Amino acid sequence: xxxxxxxxxxxxxxxxxxxxxxxxxxxxxxxxxxxxxxxxxxxxxxxxxxxxxxxxxxxxxxxxxxxxxxxxxxxxxxxxxxxxxxxxxxxxxxxxxxxxxxxxxxxxxxxxxxxxxxxxxxxxxxxxxxxxxxxxxxxxxxxxxxxxxxxxxxxxxxxxxxxxxxxxxxxxxxxxxxxxxxxxxxxxxxxxxxxxxxxxxxxxxxxxxxxxxxxxxxxxxxxxxxxxxxxxxxxxxxxxxxxxxxxxxxxxxxxxxxxxxxxxxxxxxxxxxxxxxxxxxxxxxxxxxxxxxxxxxxxxxxxxxxxxxxxxxxxxxxxxxxxxxxxxxxxxxxxxxxxxxxxxxxxxxxxxxxxxxxxxxxxxxxxxxxxxxxxxxxxxxxxxxxxxxxxxxxxxxxxxxxxxxxxxxxxxxxxxxxxxxxxxxxxxxxxxxxxxxxxxxxxxxxxxxxxxxxxxxxxxxxxxxxxxxxxxxxxxx
Numbered sequence: 001x002x003x004x005x006x007x008x009x010x011x012x013x014x015x016x017x018x019x020x021x022x023x024x025x026x027x028x029x030x031x032x033x034x035x036x037x038x039x040x041x042x043x044x045x046x047x048x049x050x051x052x053x054x055x056x057x058x059x060x061x062x063x064x065x066x067x068x069x070x071x072x073x074x075x076x077x078x079x080x081x082x083x084x085x086x087x088x089x090x091x092x093x094x095x096x097x098x099x100x101x102x103x104x105x106x107x108x109x110x111x112x113x114x115x116x117x118x119x120x121x122x123x124x125x126x127x128x129x130x131x132x133x134x135x136x137x138x139x140x141x142x143x144x145x146x147x148x149x150x151x152x153x154x155x156x157x158x159x160x161x162x163x164x165x166x167x168x169x170x171x172x173x174x175x176x177x178x179x180x181x182x183x184x185x186x187x188x189x190x191x192x193x194x195x196x197x198x199x200x201x202x203x204x205x206x207x208x209x210x211x212x213x214x215x216x217x218x219x220x221x222x223x224x225x226x227x228x229x230x231x232x233x234x235x236x237x238x239x240x241x242x243x244x245x246x247x248x249x250x251x252x253x254x255x256x257x258x259x260x261x262x263x264x265x266x267x268x269x270x271x272x273x274x275x276x277x278x279x280x281x282x283x284x285x286x287x288x289x290x291x292x293x294x295x296x297x298x299x300x301x302x303x304x305x306x307x308x309x310x311x312x313x314x315x316x317x318x319x320x321x322x323x324x325x326x327x328x329x330x331x332x333x334x335x336x337x338x339x340x341x342x343x344x345x346x347x348x349x350x351x352x353x354x355x356x357x358x359x360x361x362x363x364x365x366x367x368x369x370x371x372x373x374x375x376x377x378x379x380x381x382x383x384x385x386x387x388x389x390x391x392x393x394x395x396x397x398x399x400x401x402x403x404x405x406x407x408x409x410x411x412x413x414x415x416x417x418x419x420x421x422x423x424x425x426x427x428x429x430x431x432x433x434x435x436x437x438x439x440x441x442x443x444x445x446x447x448x449x450x451x452x453x454x455x456x457x458x459x460x461x462x463x464x465x466x467x468x469x470x471x472x473x474x475x476x477x
Contacts, residue, residue, distance in 0.1 A: 020044045020051060020063040021463055022437075029053065030447065031431035032416040034343045036446075038073065038445065045437040048463040053431055067465065072457055073445050075411065076430050077120025077438030079418035080393050082262060082298060082376025085110065085128040085136055085145070089323075090385030092338060105324040107135055107214065109473055110389055111142035113322035114397050115459050117390035117473035119143055121418075121428055123376075125205045125241070125262060126151055126159075128173060141461060141471070144438065146422070148241075149201020150174045151191040155183070156221045158209035158243075172231030178222035183216050189229035202422055204233040205262060207243040209251050226256040239421055241296070247284055254287050260374065260421060264469025266302060266359035277361050279293060285362060289371040294421045297363040298378040299399040300392050302356035307386035308340045309349045314385070318454075321472045322391045331385045339384055346443035349424055363403040373405070373413040374421050397453055415471060437463040 022045040028038040044052035044063070052058075056357035058155075088096055088106050096103050114122055114352055121144045127133060128150040153160050155177040157182055163171050174195040177187040196204060206229060211218035221229070226242075233240045241260050242253040246267035253261060265285065270278045277285075288295060307313050330336045367373065377396040399412050419429025427436050439460040444452035456468045469475055 002110075005438055006307070008103075021047045022046075022062055022465060023058055023066045023462075024069050024111065024311055024441075025058055025066065025073065028073045028445070029431060030073060030411065032166050032346075032412070034430055035431055036411055038447070039064070040316065043074065045432065045460070045463045048437055050431060050433055050435050050437050053433055063473065065465070067359050069441065071274070071443075073442040073452070074431065075440050076415040077108055077428065078118045078414045078453075079123075079375065079422075079428065080114070080119045080377050080392070081123045081125075081374055081418045081422065082296060082378045083122045083124050083389075084126050084380060085122075086129055086132050087380050087383055089380040089387050090327070090336060090339070090340070090383060091391075092383055095335065095338075099330070101113070102324070102327050103329060104211045105121060106327055107132075108139070108172055109322070109324055111139045112471040113388065113390035113473070114143045114393075115141065115392050115461070116322060116456075116468060118440040118442070118453060118456050119390060119393055120461055121146070121423065121424075122458065123203065123374075124148065125314060126171075128171065128199060140300045140335075141466065143461075144428070144436075146202045146424075147200065148203050148205040149196035149199035152176060152204055152206045154178060154207065154219050155187065158207050158211055159222075161211070173442075176225055178225045179219055184225075188414060189225050190232050191439055192229060193232040193236060193238070196238070201238070202424070204229065204238050204240045205243065209243055209245075210248075215221065223252065223256060226252070226258075229439070230257055230259075235310060237423060239294075239423065241294070247280060250284050250288070254284070254291065254293070256437075258293065260372075261288070261297060261314040262296055262298070262301060262376070263378070264295070264297035265362040266355050266357040273360075275357065277362075277365055277381040278425075281362065282365065283463075286364050286369075287373075289366065289369050291374070292372055294417075295363075295366050295371050295376045296374045298367075298374040298376055298381065298394045298396070299356065299359050299363065299403070300387060301378050302352055302359055303383040303395065303399060304381060304384050304392070305343060306349065306356055306384040308343065308384060309352075318391055318394075319388060320474055322388050323385075324473060331450055336385070339382070360399065360403045363400065363405070367403065367405045367409060371419075372417065373409060373411075374417050375413040391438070398450060401450050407450070411446055441465075 025042040041055040045287040124147040160172045174192040177183040239259040242258045243261040245263040247269045377393040379392040419425040441458040443455045446452040
């Protein structure tokens with residue numbers, strides 16, 4: 001017995017001598033706890049968690065792996081709080097069935113495309129398909145995935161109306177019915193929240209959208225039901241995001257006490273002089289700021305549509321790093337241009353650019369007046385190839401800088417602001433002892449150069465460090 005005791009003791013001493021799993025020393029650390037002011041220090045990671053963050057050099061370097069971070073910058077893993085992993089960019093539902101190999105290749109690469117651009121956590125704001133969720137998580141290296149547990153949408157409203165009858169209830173199981181008394185109790189806000197919780201949703205997504213051409217008069221939730229939905233969500237500590245992008249929908253979200261907006265205010269519904277923000281729009285945005293509501297601009301919704309008119313877009317070398325080559329080739333075919341052909345017959349480039357610029361101006365106004373910004377790319381916002389996973393987030397980052405958002409405010413929105421809004425700040429969002437070791441190692445300072453977000457050295461996922469290039473599509477056979 002004594003022999004086995006000493007054997008156990010010897011093994012324990014050897015394990016203790018190893019120390020941490022990973023130490024990164026001599027690194028410039030940028031985190032919320034230090035107001036994102038870079039300081040030279042070190043970080044220790046063990047069993048997927050951050051165990052120490054300190055200035056200066058470590059007292060000892062006992063670890064399985066020690067990395068010298070000289071001239072590099074360590075930031076929290078990026079969070080994208082608006083995604084739709086059920087959609088394959090550029091493919092209609094019919095085309096997904098017709099080209100299963102394209103779908104298979106895309107889904108295999110999907111988690112890596114987010115990681116390639118530093119997104120270690122993503123939130124899906126629609127999907128309820130367990131097979132798609134399992135497919136995403138089956139990849140050994142994938143971002144942490146959270147969902148809304150399915151949208152709490154109005155019956156036969158947006159987006160339910162766009163699904164064939166056979167798929168409506170599968171895709172929108174948590175619908176509410178504000179306009180049929182016989183069905184209102186059965187499909188109540190309370191039951192919608194119950195369904196969201198059962199599907200492990202961490203945020204409630206609802207819609208106040210009367211539709212687009214040719215469906216411009218879709219039913220929307222009643223004010224009463226929206227208030228009940230929000231009350232029930234808050235009882236269960238769930239934040240509420242409302243799909244809204246017009247003056248009318250923003251005002252409704254304010255009136256019912258929503259926590260945030262899943263889009264920016266770009267449909268102004270009033271004339272503007274010299275492309276300046278109309279007073280009516282400013283008044284609504286002021287209420288958003290005063291009420292400290294989360295503002296998620298999703299500027300790539302409209303910019304993605306504008307990009308469809310760019311004949312050189314599909315030749316962008318960045319696209320090949322996140323999208324399989326055979327899918328890019330499909331986009332260039334006649335079949336691949338189906339959505340592009342549809343929108344050009346309904347609208348035109350000038351209209352889309354105007355709406356996009358409205359969104360940029362609204363974001364600029366919110367930013368200048370210290371509104372609460374959260375980052376979401378809405379990937380993909382529609383079945384368009386110009387919202388590619390991961391890369392769409394980088395596009396969104398660039399749009400924010402164009403709107404005048406400071407590098408610091410941008411980094412806050414990408415990390416701690418998203419974490420706080422989603423009630424995940426005790427797990428992720430900053431570089432703090434006890435939090436999950438989801439981090440990004442950059443070659444440049446993100447407070448000085450926006451290109452830093454596309455100059456990533458490594459991604460640390462639950463304590464395991466990976467060189468960026470392993471997630472690149474071009475590196476796969």
